[in-house]
Structures are given as C-alpha cells and as structure tokens.
Amino acid sequence: MSAQTEKEIILVTGGTNGIGLDTVIHFAFASPKYHVIIGARNLCKGETVLKDIQSKPIQGTVSLIHLDVTDDASIESATKRLEQDFSHLDVLINNAGVCLERDEQWPPNREYLRTIFETNVFGPTLITTSLLPLLKKSPNPRIINVSSSMGSIAMKSDYSHQHAGVRFPGYRMSKAALNMLTAYQYYQLKPDGFKVWTFCPGYVTTDIADDRKKRVEQGIESSETSAVALLEIVQGERDADVGGFIGRYGEKFDW
Numbered sequence: 001m002s003a004q005t006e007k008e009i010i011l012v013t014g015g016t017n018g019i020g021l022d023t024v025i026h027f028a029f030a031s032p033k034y035h036v037i038i039g040a041r042n043l044c045k046g047e048t049v050l051k052d053i054q055s056k057p058i059q060g061t062v063s064l065i066h067l068d069v070t071d072d073a074s075i076e077s078a079t080k081r082l083e084q085d086f087s088h089l090d091v092l093i094n095n096a097g098v099c100l101e102r103d104e105q106w107p108p109n110r111e112y113l114r115t116i117f118e119t120n121v122f123g124p125t126l127i128t129t130s131l132l133p134l135l136k137k138s139p140n141p142r143i144i145n146v147s148s149s150m151g152s153i154a155m156k157s158d159y160s161h162q163h164a165g166v167r168f169p170g171y172r173m174s175k176a177a178l179n180m181l182t183a184y185q186y187y188q189l190k191p192d193g194f195k196v197w198t199f200c201p202g203y204v205t206t207d208i209a210d211d212r213k214k215r216v217e218q219g220i221e222s223s224e225t226s227a228v229a230l231l232e233i234v235q236g237e238r239d240a241d242v243g244g245f246i247g248r249y250g251e252k253f254d255w
Contacts, residue, residue: 007061009089009138010234011082013039013069013127014096016049019146019201019223023093026227027060027234028053034060039067039078039096069096069123079130088137091234094124094178095146099171108169120174125181136192143189143196144233145182149247151175154254179245179255186243197233198245200253201226 010027014020015038027036038053040046043066050064065081068074082089098119100112124145128135135141150172155161166172179198186196202225229248232238238246245253 007035008033008091008234009035009037009086010091010093011037011039011065011089011131012093012095013067013123014041016040016042016045019226020093020095021049022223022227023095023230024049024062025053025056025058026224026231028058028062029056030059030231032059036060036062037082038062038064039069040064041066041068041096067127069127070118072126075127075130078127079134082131083134086134089131089134090138090140091142091144092128092131092135093144093146093230094128096123097146099168101168101170106167106169113170113173116170116174117177120171121177121181124178128181128185132189135194139193141189141192141194142234143182143185143194144230145178145185145196145198147178147182147198147200147245148172148175149200149253151177151179152245152253152255182245183243183255190243195239195242197238197242199230199233200245200247200251201229202248 012020012023015024024036024038027034038046038050040049046064046066050062053062065078066074067078096119098116100116101108128143135143149155150163150166150168151174153176156164156172158164182196182198186194189196201223202221226248241252245255247253
C-alpha cells in the first residue's frame with residue numbers, strides 16, 4: 001500500500017467491537033492523515049465492520065487484518081502481511097482483552113486464568129515483540145496498552161478505596177501484569193524514541209464481561225469516551241505522562 005506511506009499508520013487489536021471499534025471509527029473520522037488497521041480475530045465479522053465503516057463519510061482510511069493475539073501463527077502471518085503492505089507502523093493500540101469471570105467467582109479457576117492471561121498478557125507481549133521492527137521505522141513510535149485501574153496493586157491494597165473489594169481475580173492479575181509490561185517496554189524502548197503508556201479506558205459500556213445491558217441500565221458512559229481519550233494520547237496531549245498509567249479524563253493512577 002504505497003499510497004499509505006505518508007499516512008500515520010495505527011493498528012488497533014480487538015478492533016471489531018467495544019472500545020476497539022469505537023477507536024477505529026473515531027480515528028477514521030478525525031483526520032485524513034490516519035490509516036487505521038482493524039485487528040480482527042473473526043475475519044468475517046471484521047469484513048462486515050470494515051464495509052460499514054467505509055460506507056460512512058470518514059476522513060481517514062481503514063483496512064482489515066486477521067489477527068488473533070492468542071495464536072502465534074496468526075501473529076506471524078499478520079506481521080508478514082503488515083510488513084508487505086506498510087513501510088512502518090506508528091501506533092500500536094493493544095486493546096484486545098477478555099474478562100470471563102463474575103464478581104462472585106472465588107477462588108479463581110485455572111481454565112479462566114489461563115484464557116484471560118493468554119489474551120490480556122501474552123497476546124500484547126508477543127504481538128508487540130513481533131511488530132517492533134516495523135514500529136522502529138516510525139519517526140514517532142507509540143504503544144498504548146489498554147489496561148484497567150482494576151490492575152492497580154495500590155488500589156487493591158487500599159481498603160478505603162471504593163473498588164478495592166471488587167473481585168475478578170484473574171482479570172485484575174492480568175491487568176497488573178500488563179502494567180508491568182508497559183513499564184518494561186518503556187524502559188527498554190525509550191532509548192529508541194518510543195512512547196509507551198498504560199491506559200485505563202474507564203468503566204464504560206462494552207461487551208467485555210457480557211453485561212452491556214446492565215451497564216446501559218446503570219447509565220454508564222459510552223466507550224466512545226475512551227476512544228476520544230486514545231486519540232488525545234496519539235495526538236500528543238498526554239506526552240507529559242509517557243511511561244505512566246493514565247485514564248481518559250486526565251487521571252494518573254498509581255501502579
């Protein structure tokens with residue numbers, strides 16, 4: 001895609017629903033300089049999403065790539081395709097994530113833990129590693145790991161915090177591990193000009209825990225608010241907090 005060489009290339013994993021989909025749409029409408037790649041585990045769903053977005057009056061351009069972050073062969077194949085189609089990658093938004101538990105589930109279940117960590121930790125670790133050569137070709141490479149304040153050890157350790165008692169042990173542990181990945185990536189990649197953040201999108205209306213209806217009834221904010229914040233990060237509005245754990249409304253969280 002030589003026509004895309006002058007564009008800012010952005011890959012969003014888990015880009016077919018929730019925060020990922022809203023992010024793809026928001027970026028596509030934001031500026032003609034953006035080319036957004038939808039990372040889709042389900043290719044058929046991804047094709048439907050792509051057609052729908054392209055039918056809208058977007059300013060930027062959008063494409064699709066099959067990418068299952070829990071599958072090494074899929075990561076390898078996606079990397080080769082991206083290297084063929086693009087001269088560089090400017091932004092990697094590691095958004096794909098799962099929450100298979102319910103708050104009342106305790107103690108944690110091995111199957112749940114393994115599945116959660118495969119998507120929430122191993123996936124972003126391995127896809128980032130695979131795409132580093134392409135990211136290093138960008139003049140301003142950025143990595144955003146979509147985490148959660150639920151992964152804050154400081155929060156969980158504070159008995160007075162309003163969310164300290166919320167369980168979801170596998171999800172919380174996986175996001176704490178993802179936060180460590182951010183700290184590690186920033187330390188390792190800062191000398192190469194990388195900017196890395198952990199981003200908490202907030203408690204918004206998504207399907208991640210299969211409770212969208214409940215969240216809507218509670219009047220929870222749309223995941224579009226998270227997409228707005230992600231665009232602000234990419235546009236440099238949170239550069240003062242690079243290497244940190246940040247939220248959608250300017251928050252800075254303790255690890």
